Amino acid sequence: MISAKLRGVLLCTVLFLASACAAGPAATEEPTSATTPQETSAPAGTPAASPSGDVMTSDNVKHIANMPLTAPFNGEGDLGTDLAFQGDYAYVGNFGGFSIYDISDPTKPQLVSQVSCPAQQNDVTIYKDLLILSIDEPRGGPECDSAEGERKWEGLRIFNVKDKKSPEYVGAVQTDCGSHTHTMVPAGETLYVYVSSPGPEPDSETCPAPHELISIVEIPTKSPASAKVVAKPDIFPERQHSELASGCHDITAYPEKKLxxxxCFGDGVLLDISDPVKPKVLQQLTDLENFQIWHSATFNNDGTKVVFSDELGGGGQATCDRNTPATKGANAIYDVVGGKLERRxxxxxxxxxxxxxxxVAHNGSLIPVDGKDIMVQSWYQGGVSIWDFTDSSNPKEIGYFERGPHEGGGIAGSWSAYYYNGYIYSSDMTEGLDVLEITDPLTDPAKQVKMDDFNVQTQKSY
Structure with a gap:
């Protein structure tokens, strides 16, 4: 979702959306799907029924469990955000901090602890005993109890979560324009973190102009309190940006492929990360006709494709309607041909x-099926979609889960939806943690794949 920094220019977004829809292709045909809708209720034994009532799924998807937001993360501004996994635990970000769940029995998740640490985004990753949060909102300082009024610090916060019941704050790193999202690139005892953030913000202490860069943070895993910024590479050789901002929104690394x-805001960039501190630009992409905010990227397992998503409207608009062309607010599938990306x-x-x-298209991940390219993805109030892009030119949905419109209106829906060890976990902004199961001939082989951990922006082969 777009950060507070960019809310001042959302009027441009709305105007862009209106003009794009008016000038784009004719309204799409009535949506169709090979999947059959099925009304279901939260299964027996879940902590509570969804406040939005019944959910709707395709006939191959089952709603297994729901963990509602609870105090201190059930206030009006406490939105659920990103997810990370390690062993039998799920780590769930929230604008109010983060939660740790025991998912050893995915049908009955158990809340282990919650850490109150308010800030926008709080996207989360986990590496060994270290948990990292992205802070994309100027605060009074790096500590969790810092006030937001002074607006002089933003960046990364680092915690030790060896004791799941009592995580410990160990340090922080300030970065230019904060951290909207971050990406881990492990290198032995050193963890490199690529920090993506929008900017610049006029008259800001934390986000001055220009902002043509990403930040690379070095975290020594044995002394994380000494973490620091070690590089600020400019990865925009052609300077083609959105009218909204410069900088990047999200970076996905595939260390095994060195890619x-x-x-980024206005661009997609393919990078060589053979030297993680000195990424090299291999290709820069633009799609001025269909993409507004290049939001995230996902490689297929063998690194021969990349899916880029477009967050048209910044996550706050209704762009999954018949008046918005099917190529806007969507995913674009690119094949790697001769080392270059070609849209399919x-x-x-x-x-x-x-x-x-x-x-609109938002956070998702691969479902690990050998020989197939299948992805699960969040779409805010569009719910969770499971789709097959094995044929890059003919992608199709094979399953879904969604609720009806959020009671009272406003921003809602699935922020992140990821597959982990046989189940799909969805972080819903207002409804909490959902657990889903898909039973389908295309995805069933994935149940044989056992992951020790999973951070979606650091891909591993399976």
Whole structure:
């Protein structure tokens, strides 16, 4: 979702959206899907029924459990954000801090602890005993109890979570324009972290102009309190940016392939990360006709494709309607041909959403099926979609989960949806943690894949 820094220019977003829809192709045909809708309720034994009532799924997807937001993360501004996994634990970010769940029995997740540490984004990753949070909001200082009024610090916060019941704050690193998202690139006892952030912000102490860079933070795993910024590479050789901002929104690294794909404001960038401190630009992409905010990137397992998503409207608009072309607010599938990316097709959920439902492509991950390219992905109030892009030119949805419009309106829906050890976990901004199971011939082989940990922006082969 777009950060507070960019809210001042959301009027431009709305105007862009209106003009794009008016000038784009004719309204799409009535959405169709090979999946069959099925009304279901939260299964027996879950902590509580969804406040939004019944959910709707395809006939191959089952809603296994829901863990509602609880105090101190159930206030109006406490939105659920990103997810990370390690062993039998799920780590869930929230604008209020982060939570740790025991998912040894995915049908009955158990809350282990919650750490109150308010800040926007709080996207989370986990590496060994270290948990890292992205802070994209100027605060009074790096500590969790710092006030937001002084607006003089933003960046990364680092915790030791060896004791899951009592995580410990160990340090922080300030970065230019904060950290909207971050990406881990492990290198032995050193953890490099690529920090993505939008900017610049006029008259800001934390986000001065210009902002043509990403930040690379070095975290010694044995002394994380000594973490520091070691590089600020400029990865925009052609200077083609969105009218919204410069900088990047999200970077996905594939260390085994020595590649990274950066989704930036106005550009997609393919990087060589053989030297993680000195990433080299291999290719810079633009799609001025269909993409507004290059939001995130996902490699397929063998590194021969990249899916880039577009967060048209910044996550706050209803773009999954019949008046918005299917190529806008969607995913673009690129094949790697001769070391270069070539666009093959687009994918957008085929289920039309209501005018009050914010909906656009958001966070997702591969479902590990050998020989197939299958992804699960969040779409805010469009829910969770499972889709197959094995044929890059003909992607199709094979399953889904979604709720009806959020009661009371406003921003809601699935922020992140990832597959981990046989189940799909969705961090819903207002409804908490959902657990889903898909039973389908295409995805069933994934149940044989056992992951020790999972951070979506640091891909590993399976």
């Amino acid at each position: 990274a794909a950066a989704a 097709g687009y994918f957008k959920i085929p289920r039309e959403q209501q005018p009050e439902e914010n909906c």
